[in-house]
Amino acid sequence: MAEHKQMSEEEVRKRTRALLEEVHPERTESIPFRLAQFRHGLAWVHFPEGYGGLGISPKFNATVQDEIAKHSSVIHGDNPAGLIGIGMGAPVVLTHGSEDLKQKLLPRIFSGEDIWCQMFSEPSAGSDVAGLATRAVRDGDEWVVNGQKVWTTVAHISQWGMLLARTNPDVPKHDGLSYFVLDMKSPGVDVRPLYQITGEAEFNEVFFNDVRIPHGNLLGKEGQGWRVAITTLMNERVAIGGGGSGKKAGGGIGQLLKLWKERPAAAHSAAQEALMRDRVSQLYIESELLRLTVQRARGGQKAGNPGPEGSVSKLAGAEINKRMWETGIDLMGSRGLSFEAGYELRQGGGAGLGSTEGFAKYSFLRSRANSIEGGTSEIMKNILGERVLGLPGEPRVDKEVPWKDVPRS
Ligand SMILES: Cc1cc2nc3c(=O)[nH]c(=O)nc-3n(C[C@H](O)[C@H](O)[C@H](O)COP(=O)(O)OP(=O)(O)OC[C@H]3O[C@@H](n4cnc5c(N)ncnc54)[C@H](O)[C@@H]3O)c2cc1C
Numbered sequence: 001m002a003e004h005k006q007m008s009e010e011e012v013r014k015r016t017r018a019l020l021e022e023v024h025p026e027r028t029e030s031i032p033f034r035l036a037q038f039r040h041g042l043a044w045v046h047f048p049e050g051y052g053g054l055g056i057s058p059k060f061n062a063t064v065q066d067e068i069a070k071h072s073s074v075i076h077g078d079n080p081a082g083l084i085g086i087g088m089g090a091p092v093v094l095t096h097g098s099e100d101l102k103q104k105l106l107p108r109i110f111s112g113e114d115i116w117c118q119m120f121s122e123p124s125a126g127s128d129v130a131g132l133a134t135r136a137v138r139d140g141d142e143w144v145v146n147g148q149k150v151w152t153t154v155a156h157i158s159q160w161g162m163l164l165a166r167t168n169p170d171v172p173k174h175d176g177l178s179y180f181v182l183d184m185k186s187p188g189v190d191v192r193p194l195y196q197i198t199g200e201a202e203f204n205e206v207f208f209n210d211v212r213i214p215h216g217n218l219l220g221k222e223g224q225g226w227r228v229a230i231t232t233l234m235n236e237r238v239a240i241g242g243g244g245s246g247k248k249a250g251g252g253i254g255q256l257l258k259l260w261k262e263r264p265a266a267a268h269s270a271a272q273e274a275l276m277r278d279r280v281s282q283l284y285i286e287s288e289l290l291r292l293t294v295q296r297a298r299g300g301q302k303a304g305n306p307g308p309e310g311s312v313s314k315l316a317g318a319e320i321n322k323r324m325w326e327t328g329i330d331l332m333g334s335r336g337l338s339f340e341a342g343y344e345l346r347q348g349g350g351a352g353l354g355s356t357e358g359f360a361k362y363s364f365l366r367s368r369a370n371s372i373e374g375g376t377s378e379i380m381k382n383i384l385g386e387r388v389l390g391l392p393g394e395p396r397v398d399k400e401v402p403w404k405d406v407p408r409s
Helices: 010-023 030-039 060-071 080-096 099-111 227-241 252-259 270-300 312-336 356-371 377-386
Strands: 115-117 135-139 142-149 160-166 175-182 189-194 204-215
Touching: 010 356, 030 060, 030 099, 030 189, 060 135, 060 204, 080 099, 080 115, 080 160, 099 252, 135 160, 142 175, 160 227, 160 312, 175 252, 227 312, 252 270, 252 312, 252 356, 270 312, 312 377
Parallel strands: 115 160
Antiparallel strands: 135 142, 142 204, 160 175, 189 204
């Protein structure tokens, strides 16, 4: 893997001040400010020059943020709905996209103008995503897509989707896939919301009825979609993997500590208090360990895409978060059983859960998804066992069999 270019921290700060002289967040709207940040190479500094970066270590992304915060009371941060585009869309386009796609798509991902979604999972292909059935058939300069995806986060507000589809059913499953960037406004794309336990509909079912995609929107080569998908998945685990807000006692653990401090006096017996203190302290230690591990891994990251090690923080983050909010509910005692913040069906809007307790109840419900989304905890353990620790692989009976001959329900 290539090394990053060397640059001093002071030089990064100087370049950030030059950006602020040209466009200041207090006087500029978010989109034009972020487009200028992209042009200055200060969007994602570890990307190459010309694509929003400077080709330097990703640890300097924090330096850019810090320097902006020093000089501005207004911060134009990432679009909250833009996580998939920024965390996964951008690196996959950078690694596998044509020059045209890079120039067209990358600035708008960073500016927050375009929201992206990831269309991998299907009703019968989640953990075994390489077994998927959505078909894309070549027709001249276009591909025609038919099939169905499911659990597609933010598809209802997306401009672009990363689509993995089967282009050759006659070869083993991993060899017959191709990867497309799909304009979600294309005719024949039908997005239908799915409601979650929290009352939100952050994800959807997506149906494709003779959807046409230009051949130029293929990422990588025909039949090499699995390789491209791996780039997405490795980045996904890092993007959604734990580490909290990056600040000491920030993020979820900060909220849990607030809940602990605000609990009513004598809510628990002395014995329960001691037990609760023990659980909260243990979670604080584990959150801090995770935060520092993630920070160290990012600091040491070489140029290019992350490797299977990203599964460490994905697995640990999911499991800590679930225990964190179980503790939150236990801290509230019987009050934790009501969801007074309102269990109404929503799509897209924020949780609107102002109080510490409301946030904790929402987080308890939402955290159940952490060990499923982006690959389940069992799958993370398989990856770590096989790809990091070098343990023997699981038996894979369909590996050499043409996809069309694999029995499926
Ligand atoms: C909130 C949320 C958002 C999501 N967003 C997206 C999205 O934007 N795009 C997208 O494409 N997908 C998305 N997903 C789907 C997600 O990636 C899948 O749900 C996940 O990969 C699991 O697949 P599955 O649901 O089909 O479960 P299955 O694969 O059917 O798994 C069922 C159970 O079997 C276990 N299991 C399966 N195989 C093995 C094995 N080999 N070894 C051990 N245990 C195994 C699993 O761990 C799980 O416990 C989202 C899911 C959630 C919950």
